[in-house]
Amino acid sequence: MEIKLKPEALNSKEINKFRDSKRFLFNDQSINNEILLSISSFEALKQLEHDRLLYFATHDPLDQHNRKFIHDIYPIFTSLQRILNLQQSNLSTYARISDLYKNTLEQHLSSCTADNLLHWANVYAIWSFTQLLYFPFDGRGEGVIAEELLDWINRVDVAPTSEEGLEITSANTPHEHDNFWPYIYKCIIRGFHKTATQPLHSLLSHQTKSISNTAERLISLLYTFPRSTNYQFEHDYFSAHKAWRDEAKRTLSSIADLSQYADEFTKDVFDDITLALQLLCGKKSKIFEVADDWRECLAAYGLFVIPSLRRDDIPSVLEEIFKEVPLDTTLPDQCIEAALANAETTKAITLCNEFDPWLVAHLTDLLDKIGAVDHDPEFPLTLRQHFLLQYADKLASDPGLWTITLDYYAQCGVEGASRVRALIVRVPLLLDVKGDNDEKMDGDDVFNETIQTNLPNLTRVEEILSICQEYALEEEASEVCRNAAEQLVEREYYGLAVAFCIRAKEARKLGRITDLILEEYLNKGEKVFSSLVDSIPTSLLNVTTYSAGDMFDDGHSNLEIERDGTQDASARALARDPAVSSRLAFLARYKDFHSSLKKDDKEGAAILLVEMLTTEIAPKRFWSVLLADALPLLEDSEVLFTLEDAYELLRFLEDVHTGPNLKSLPTIKL
Structure with missing residues (x-):
């Protein structure tokens, strides 16, 4: 296989020099016909400019x-x-x-x-x-095959053409046309016997009576030639063919007698008619003479020489044909x-x-x-x-x-x-391809639910995951979900990314995403944070809320806990993992905290805030934020925290100030 690179990796003049330099071309081929080539060496050599180049090539591309x-x-x-x-x-x-x-x-x-x-x-x-x-x-394929062979050769290699016939029959004297007899012969071996009779009718008016009479007998033989398709039983066809051939041989014999007395002007015509009759009688040498290739010979054999020709007989017949009509090895299709x-x-x-x-x-x-x-x-x-x-x-x-x-x-x-x-893990996800809303898959479609609109196009992702399920490709499905999650994070679709992290069983990536959502809160405020939490599939938040235990069963949560087992099993299993559930539960509870404040439910907000700290679902680096959120509640004219809660807040405040990672905590504007 020769691949031409642009720019050239090496020209013909540099090949020997390249070999002497102890370098070689290294290539790596992917499954989609792409090739990566680079120049390498087994020894530590001084790097040249072309050593740093990578060459990408595609071989045997698909014809669009x-x-x-x-x-x-x-x-x-x-x-x-x-x-x-x-x-x-x-x-x-x-x-x-x-x-x-x-x-x-x-x-x-x-x-x-x-x-x-x-x-x-x-x-x-x-x-x-x-x-x-x-x-x-x-x-079964047990019947005679001549007609099928004729139908095939006439379909794939049309001859003679209707234009040829029209040209001959339109001539003033058709039988004097240069292509008259070649056309007749071609019609005969191709099985177009009635077509051959049309130009032959011009011989009926020939001035030589013996020629016109012989032409009439030839036309009659062509009209009455038995075809296997006209018989229900093969033995009837064989009997009819034998009787017809006997008649054709008698006609051929009589012409031989007439041609002995023919003059120089009529002898050629008798010779031409004789050849036509010899073809009909199945004279092999004449078939080899007229046929263009072995395929025509094979069809003619079944029609004239061996009317009982069957599929199993073809190899032995071909052996005989190829001795006289060699296979043209320059034609790959015929080979x-x-x-x-x-x-x-x-x-x-x-x-x-x-x-x-x-x-x-x-x-x-x-x-x-x-x-x-x-x-x-x-x-x-x-x-x-x-x-x-x-x-x-x-x-x-x-x-x-x-x-x-x-x-x-x-x-x-x-x-x-x-x-x-x-291949399936390398299929482009096409998240940015525009599509109709009804063709998009939102985040909860991963778990058969519906959430927000204005999402990236996840049609391709859904299709890939469906195929992974069809082929039981669990590991590959996880990798696809990981890739989808990474791309969604790059586009700041954090809620969707969470869904795919759960599907991929990627607790570490999930932690990174929840941190990014919290960063959005610090940088852009509560409204953006709440919308991001809302974009997380509710089934995941519900599972994690339930998995966190009865400590949340206090009537203050706005989340509806589903216990009907309809969620994806792998999602529930991972979501109940403590490392995962605590992160998602915190997002849900912190959003509830702000919702309570908006509803002026300060008592409920205070309870939620203390719970987030004492149950340790809040990330340690976010404690300072929660403590800052507690200040307005502490300053409220109504006592919202119990003495025990106040001591807990002081304990966390002390941990924040004395902790080893104080510098890494977020800066809060009060």
């Missing part, structure tokens, strides 16, 4: 024109995997799935650009040929088709890998379902897993396809599961 096709194919792929898991699979079912793939490919062709139309047309040809050979609609026809599926898959990543992944997946793919027990991955992972890695280079990528990874055993875990 194919994104719609990828989305259209995706549900077919997932349906196929579900069918297998439900044990509802049989050859007919796989044939229907294959047909869905084929139809989607056909639709994709209509949107292809001129640059990639030929490539996707070849992909379509390979897929439809695989379906013809390995996924017959009847679920793949030839390998498929010879039942060399491993070879076909290998060639597909060099041809198209989508094709090799999905073709191998489908062939593997019917046991047509060999596996090496010494190789850690099956061919199916290997190529699906390879395709998924390509999808991973497009961040917008991450959900599809995960589903492909998930179908690939242990290695696929590993890549699912690696």
